[in-house]
Amino acid sequence: MRLDKFLKVSRLIKRRTLAKEVADQGRITINGNQAKASSIVAAGDELVIKFGQKLVTIQVTDLRETVKKDEAQNLYKVIKEERNE
Template sequence: MRIDKFLKNSRLIKRRTVAKEACEKGLVKINDKIAKPGDEVNVCDIISLTLGSNEIKVRVKDTSDVNSKALADTLYERI
């Protein structure tokens, strides 16, 4: 799954266009490598996301296409 789509499905970022812009600005890293919007995310990858002064680190648990808000937090675990 693409990183911009994963960020939107997991509800870490609310809209896919905002997730794409965050990737283009270098605010998203996959395994300590700056991510482009089309980079693939796999299970066990570590995603670092910088939003303002906050940094969020999560480990990917699942990459299924979940659209439910209740199941969104099952896609990752915070580190």
């Protein structure tokens, strides 16, 4: 699954266009490698996302094309969350 689509489906980022912008700005890495919006995400991958002053590390646990809002958090597991100065 494409990175931008995963971020939207998992509701980590609300809109796919915003997910694309964040990825194209170089604020996301997949398993330590710089990611683009078109990068492929697989179950077990580790994503590091920079949200402003926050650095969030998540592990992809499941991939689905569509998911209900209350089940979206089951697609990933937050490993750590830290403030980025």
